[in-house]
Amino acid sequence: MRPRSGPTVQHRVLAARLRILREQAGISLKAAADALGAHPATVRRIERAETGLDARQVTGLLRRYGVPPAVAEPILAGLGAANLPGWWHHWRDVMEGWQQDVIGVESSASLVRTWHPALVPELLRTPAYAAALYRMRYPDDSPVRRERRVELLRERRRRLGERGTALWALLPAVALHTRVGDPQTMAEQRRALAAAMERQHITVQVVPLDHPPHAMTAMPPLHLLRVPAPEIGDQAVLETPGVRVDLVDDPDAVMAYRIRLDAACAAAPPPGTPLPL
Known part of the structure; x- marks a missing residue:
């Protein structure tokens, strides 16, 4: 579900980073979705900032993409702030x-x-x-x-x-x-x-x-x-x-x-x- 108050820029940035990391790893939407046991549309919505960034899902995607800890940790650390509603909420x-x-x-x-x-x-x-x-x-x-x-x-x-x-x-x-x-x-x-x-x-x-x-x-x-x-x-x-x-x-x-x-x-x-x- 799209966040009720609309995604913040922090949310959009993290979602875009997930898409970039997937593409750099040469992994298809289907393969990424299989790692979550989900439908490819789920990954697509995550990458478009159309749904909240769930820590379990993001961790699973980063693991599937083979992202090193130095890159993954800042992304996971930013999930809390990215999921906060914007001031306009x-x-x-x-x-x-x-x-x-x-x-x-x-x-x-x-x-x-x-x-x-x-x-x-x-x-x-x-x-x-x-x-x-x-x-x-x-x-x-x-x-x-x-x-x-x-x-x-x-x-x-x-x-x-x-x-x-x-x-x-x-x-x-x-x-x-x-x-x-x-x-x-x-x-x-x-x-x-x-x-x-x-x-x-x-x-x-x-x-x-x-x-x-x-x-x-x-x-x-x-x-x-x-x-x-x-x-x-x-x-x-x-x-x-x-x-x-x-x-x-x-x-x-x-x-x-x-x-x-x-x-x-x-x-x-x-x-x-x-x-x-």
């Missing part, structure tokens, strides 16, 4: 499954790049702006649940700031003209965005209304997450509003999204350009 009652997976990666990211075609990107939204969007997206929410969603966004932003995570956002000027909430909410959001542009770890580029089409034109919201762990490559989060959200880790697909976003950023006014009126 406290808010799981107001999180969708995809959010748990995404925040599990975002919580250890050194760089977050984000694009939204019509709105201020999530990590730059004020509480009032976010609450107005939550009222629209979750009309059946109680005020308490809506506030918990806002609290979660605050905590995400606080932790990114404490860790010094770099945030690079690209958005169209239409986001500054699409009224979310009342005029006061929009005025506060514009001031907050202008203030964010002055911070050391935040880069904001705004595409003017009269700008020609660029590589991200008509693309849905996209986020690229870079985690400083060699076992985990860059991740892409592609949103299809109202349909689904995909966490993409295929290197070729992530590279294609990065190239598109790079091209759009290169075509946009440079960072530091004042917000358009």
